[in-house]
Amino acid sequence: MAQLPRDPLEIREQFGPHLAFSSGSRLDRGVEPDALVKTHCCFCGQQCGIQLKVKDNEVIGFEPWMEFPFNRGMLCPKGVKRYLQGSHPDRLLRAQLRDPAAEGGFRGIDYQDAIGRVAKQLGQLQAKYGNDSIGMLSGASLTTEKTYLMGKFARVCLKTPFIDYNGRLCMVSAGAGNKKAFGIDRAANPWSDIVGSEVVWISGANVAECAPITTSYVWQAREQGAKIIVVDPRITPVARTCDLFLPIKPGRDVALFNGVLKLMIEHDWLDHDFIENHTVGFEALAESVQQWTPARTAEVTGIAERLIRQAAEWWGTASTSFLMHARGIEHHSHGVQNVLGAINIVLASGRIGREHCGYATITGQANGQGGREHGQKCDQLPGGRDLADPAHRAHVAKVWDVDPDELPPPGVDAYELFRKIDRGEIRGLISLCFNPLVSLPDSGFVARMLDKLDFYVAIDFFLNETARHADIVLPGSLQEEDEGTVTQIEGRVIKINQAVDPPGEARQDWRIIQDIAAALGRPHGFTFNHSREIFDELRRASQGGVADYSGMTWEKIERQFGVCWPCPSEDHPGTPRLFEPGTPNPIAGDAGPFYFPDGKARFNLAEYTPPTEEVDAEYPVILTTGRVVSQFLSGTQTRRIGPLVDQYPEPRVEIHPRLAAQLGIQDGQWTTISSRRGELTLRAMVVKTIRPDTVFIPYHWAGKQSANRLTIAAQDPISKIPEYKVCAVRLRKAASPPANASDETSHGHPGK
Amino acid sequence: MAIPENKYFFIDPHRCIGCQSCVQACSECDTHKGKSMIHLETVDRLQSPQTLPVICMHCDSPTCAEVCPADAIKRTEDGVVQSARKPRCIACNNCVLACPFGVPKMETSMDLMMKCDMCYDRTSIGKKPMCATVCPSGALHYGTLSEIEELRPRSRTNNEFRFGGQTIRTKVQMMVPRQSPATHLDVADGMFESPADEADDAMLSGAVFELPTVQ
Numbered sequence: 001m002a003q004l005p006r007d008p009l010e011i012r013e014q015f016g017p018h019l020a021f022s023s024g025s026r027l028d029r030g031v032e033p034d035a036l037v038k039t040h041c042c043f044c045g046q047q048c049g050i051q052l053k054v055k056d057n058e059v060i061g062f063e064p065w066m067e068f069p070f071n072r073g074m075l076c077p078k079g080v081k082r083y084l085q086g087s088h089p090d091r092l093l094r095a096q097l098r099d100p101a102a103e104g105g106f107r108g109i110d111y112q113d114a115i116g117r118v119a120k121q122l123g124q125l126q127a128k129y130g131n132d133s134i135g136m137l138s139g140a141s142l143t144t145e146k147t148y149l150m151g152k153f154a155r156v157c158l159k160t161p162f163i164d165y166n167g168r169l170c171m172v173s174a175g176a177g178n179k180k181a182f183g184i185d186r187a188a189n190p191w192s193d194i195v196g197s198e199v200v201w202i203s204g205a206n207v208a209e210c211a212p213i214t215t216s217y218v219w220q221a222r223e224q225g226a227k228i229i230v231v232d233p234r235i236t237p238v239a240r241t242c243d244l245f246l247p248i249k250p251g252r253d254v255a256l257f258n259g260v261l262k263l264m265i266e267h268d269w270l271d272h273d274f275i276e277n278h279t280v281g282f283e284a285l286a287e288s289v290q291q292w293t294p295a296r297t298a299e300v301t302g303i304a305e306r307l308i309r310q311a312a313e314w315w316g317t318a319s320t321s322f323l324m325h326a327r328g329i330e331h332h333s334h335g336v337q338n339v340l341g342a343i344n345i346v347l348a349s350g351r352i353g354r355e356h357c358g359y360a361t362i363t364g365q366a367n368g369q370g371g372r373e374h375g376q377k378c379d380q381l382p383g384g385r386d387l388a389d390p391a392h393r394a395h396v397a398k399v400w401d402v403d404p405d406e407l408p409p410p411g412v413d414a415y416e417l418f419r420k421i422d423r424g425e426i427r428g429l430i431s432l433c434f435n436p437l438v439s440l441p442d443s444g445f446v447a448r449m450l451d452k453l454d455f456y457v458a459i460d461f462f463l464n465e466t467a468r469h470a471d472i473v474l475p476g477s478l479q480e481e482d483e484g485t486v487t488q489i490e491g492r493v494i495k496i497n498q499a500v501d502p503p504g505e506a507r508q509d510w511r512i513i514q515d516i517a518a519a520l521g522r523p524h525g526f527t528f529n530h531s532r533e534i535f536d537e538l539r540r541a542s543q544g545g546v547a548d549y550s551g552m553t554w555e556k557i558e559r560q561f562g563v564c565w566p567c568p569s570e571d572h573p574g575t576p577r578l579f580e581p582g583t584p585n586p587i588a589g590d591a592g593p594f595y596f597p598d599g600k601a602r603f604n605l606a607e608y609t610p611p612t613e614e615v616d617a618e619y620p621v622i623l624t625t626g627r628v629v630s631q632f633l634s635g636t637q638t639r640r641i642g643p644l645v646d647q648y649p650e651p652r653v654e655i656h657p658r659l660a661a662q663l664g665i666q667d668g669q670w671t672t673i674s675s676r677r678g679e680l681t682l683r684a685m686v687v688k689t690i691r692p693d694t695v696f697i698p699y700h701w702a703g704k705q706s707a708n709r710l711t712i713a714a715q716d717p718i719s720k721i722p723e724y725k726v727c728a729v730r731l732r733k734a735a736s737p738p739a740n741a742s743d744e745t746s747h748g749h750p751g752k
Numbered sequence: 753m754a755i756p757e758n759k760y761f762f763i764d765p766h767r768c769i770g771c772q773s774c775v776q777a778c779s780e781c782d783t784h785k786g787k788s789m790i791h792l793e794t795v796d797r798l799q800s801p802q803t804l805p806v807i808c809m810h811c812d813s814p815t816c817a818e819v820c821p822a823d824a825i826k827r828t829e830d831g832v833v834q835s836a837r838k839p840r841c842i843a844c845n846n847c848v849l850a851c852p853f854g855v856p857k858m859e860t861s862m863d864l865m866m867k868c869d870m871c872y873d874r875t876s877i878g879k880k881p882m883c884a885t886v887c888p889s890g891a892l893h894y895g896t897l898s899e900i901e902e903l904r905p906r907s908r909t910n911n912e913f914r915f916g917g918q919t920i921r922t923k924v925q926m927m928v929p930r931q932s933p934a935t936h937l938d939v940a941d942g943m944f945e946s947p948a949d950e951a952d953d954a955m956l957s958g959a960v961f962e963l964p965t966v967q
């Protein structure tokens with residue numbers, strides 16, 4: 001029974017999103033804080049160092065942390081205002097039981113009572129339908145300790161194969177591409193390598209809004225002579241003053257990389273020694289890109305031919321470079337092919353594994369890196385190990401003190417998990433740190449699937465839109481209420497420190513998971529007393545794997561301002577730059593720098609296929625989606641922070657004036673955007689900074705403002721990432737504002 | 753305590769990404785909590801995402817102070833022009849109208865002019881101003897002249913501005929491209945829009961596209 005208990009407006013009235021602004025001691029001058037806690041931002045993968053000001057068990061503000069080397073005090077507006085998520089009027093202080101008779105649809109109940117009910121329901125479902133009838137959804141904003149425990153809980157306690165995580169919507173295309181080419185899935189270089197490189201190539205990454213601190217590295221590189229190439233369907237703030245802007249048509253990135261590689265071959269802009277000694281597969285690839293003449297590349301990518309030639313020349317003739325990409329090339333039904341295309345031009349240049357010769361995907365979430373390494377992914381075990389590999393299973397089973405044969409086989413990706421609900425195979429769901437109703441494509445389908453569940457328990461600190469469908473909600477913890485580690489954008493493991501205790505009956509998430517295990521009568525392996533003990537077990541579980549954390553301690557992490565993995569022993573300083581001679585490599589040993597038995601990197605054929613849904617007469621415009629700087633992902637936190645909502649209150653659809661003129665739409669007018677899956681009415685933002693054949697909508701909002709009502713649930717066949725970046729839509733001027741236009745926008749708390 | 757003599761504030765609009773971190777952080781400053789003193793101007797969003805942070809330029813001879821009939825605006829020895837003093841300010845708005853950079857704000861709720869004081873509570877004890885600390889692009893920077901010369905070889909500093917017949921020198925330095933000549937804009941130059949040149953339009957000149965035919 002996982003249907004909404006009440007009308008969404010009534011639920012919102014009770015549980016938000018409401019807006020929090022500074023008040024009380026957060027506004028008083030000259031308050032002496034009890035403590036300044038050195039920790040990190042709770043939002044994006046850059047994980048800026050920050051000091052939280054604590055007074056009377058409340059975070060009342062921040063003070064820059066100048067010493068932390070990655071950001072040296074810099075923050076984006078989300079980091080500045082993140083403290084307002086604490087002491088929030090919407091905070092869940094008790095467990096909640098679905099109750100249509102209660103105001104807001106939920107009634108607070110005793111925590112232990114709630115745990116007992118959860119265990120009973122899960123136990124009954126498993127007894128009736130088998131262990132596989134329970135699914136778990138987890139997240140990459142959690143500490144690595146929690147993600148590790150979630151994976152272990154699914155496999156050891158519930159014995160279900162069906163756990164996956166929201167990195168499925170984020171890092172998996174890059175991860176799969178990196179593993180195919182390098183045998184390892186991590187940014188290859190520290191960000192310091194950006195400064196000093198001759199060419200910085202940015203594909204599909206709105207650096208200024210999604211990785212704001214990286215801007216300072218890019219601009220500093222340019223001060224020192226770098227040329228900046230940006231490939232994007234929009235003139236983003238960094239593209240505005242870059243040296244070369246390639247306005248690519250969404251979904252065509254691999255064609256561009258192939259076209260550039262063909263020009264590199266034609267002009268012999270290749271590092272033959274590197275290709276010869278450190279790679280395999282170049283000949284076949286060279287053959288396959290011959291078809292990508294500049295004319296054809298221009299036709300497919302929608303970029304003027306002269307710009308493609310210019311980019312190839314700058315890239316081809318540079319002696320140092322840094323290529324970075326993000327979801328713009330990865331959120332596609334051929335996302336892995338796009339990533340492989342990018343890696344191919346890096347390998348052909350030979351510019352990797354040296355100072356100022358870099359390649360990286362920009363991780364999205366706080367723990368986008370660590371969250372994909374230690375076993376909450378459907379096919380994975382800790383240490384970046386493989387759930388299908390008998391030796392890997394044996395190693396981890398030993399650490400977990402279970403029989404390897406008892407570990408379930410690999411499961412399915414997060415979207416497939418919903419299809420399993422549709423088929424009645426999954427009857428019960430546990431979610432933590434995931435808001436799929438807002439973040440998955442074709443959200444109408446997701447809502448119907450939630451309704452179908454027999455039992456759904458959500459763990460969260462706020463009642464997010466998905467959790468509104470839950471039977472029971474357990475009150476979880478904010479990032480500042482727990483201690484642990486995360487692994488940031490550079491592969492650097494850093495320390496999250498606890499600033500305050502969870503309020504009311506809220507509990508640290510890992511304790512909640514352990515409480516469920518105990519109530520199920522299966523406590524074996526879930527009796528940690530402190531998150532440090534989880535880290536210490538994780539070190540052993542990761543030992544000898546590619547993502548080896550075994551040589552790290554919390555003390556060392558703090559002392560060194562972070563330790564980059566692999567770090568195989570306590571006297572090892574960690575590995576900021578991959579692929580250098582002598583870096584730890586359990587696969588190749590001394591054979592070479594890449595993580596295959598022969599130590600060589602792989603060129604992979606990167607094939608172009610058009611997006612799943614091409615435009616046609618009925619739906620003639622491309623829709624692409626993305627982020628704005630003041631909001632984060634599904635907005636569970638940021639849509640509750642007043643000053644961030646004020647900065648960009650509601651989604652707008654960006655339209656080029658040429659297209660707007662054809663459609664008779666003016667700036668600010670209500671515009672209806674429809675796809676084969678749904679319809680939205682938003683205000684238009686007419687700007688010359690987007691391709692005339694494409695419109696853009698940011699995706700952080702729910703319900704009638706949710707871009708994912710329109711997006712398509714097509715997925716990459718390898719990574720299973722959804723195709724958020726291209727689908728077909730049509731637009732028309734709306735006859736009137738949408739009914740309840742502002743219903744989904746966050747509102748001030750009734751008490752304020 | 754005073755601001756060290758060799759410390760300057762630098763603005764480089766070329767770098768600004770419009771993230772508003774400066775605006776949000778300014779409202780966290782202890783002396784004016786909850787209120788931001790920064791104006792972040794969006795130049796023309798139709799054309800470009802260009803934004804421009806405006807903080808107080810801390811003029812050597814501050815026009816705001818010169819026009820204040822109540823003598824409420826003080827410039828410290830170390831060159832910082834302060835917010836109006838509460839007991840003196842008569843909320844007449846002279847300063848708001850006269851400042852050539854448009855900096856002072858009238859806080860009607862308090863009948864008081866408030867403006868950027870370069871985080872005097874921070875800078876006078878050796879810290880950086882809040883906005884220049886958090887700015888992720890380096891558009892706002894606080895440091896020494898020799899430091900900025902080393903960090904920004906493509907730019908030079910400028911702190912002399914002409915408004916009509918008035919020449920103003922400021923403590924805050926504007927970063928401009930190294931080779932750029934000093935120009936004097938006529939007000940009339942900004943009054944008429946020149947037709948947009950497609951060759952200069954990065955999107956239209958660089959994108960190959962077809963517009964849908966709309967029935």
Ligand code: SF4
Nearest residue numbers: 041044047048076079
């Ligand atoms: S969201 Fe990212 S860039 Fe912004 S403060 Fe947090 S970690 Fe830094």
Ligand code: SF4
Nearest residue numbers: 768769771772774887
């Ligand atoms: S913080 Fe810096 S980049 Fe962001 S708007 Fe302010 S000046 Fe511009």
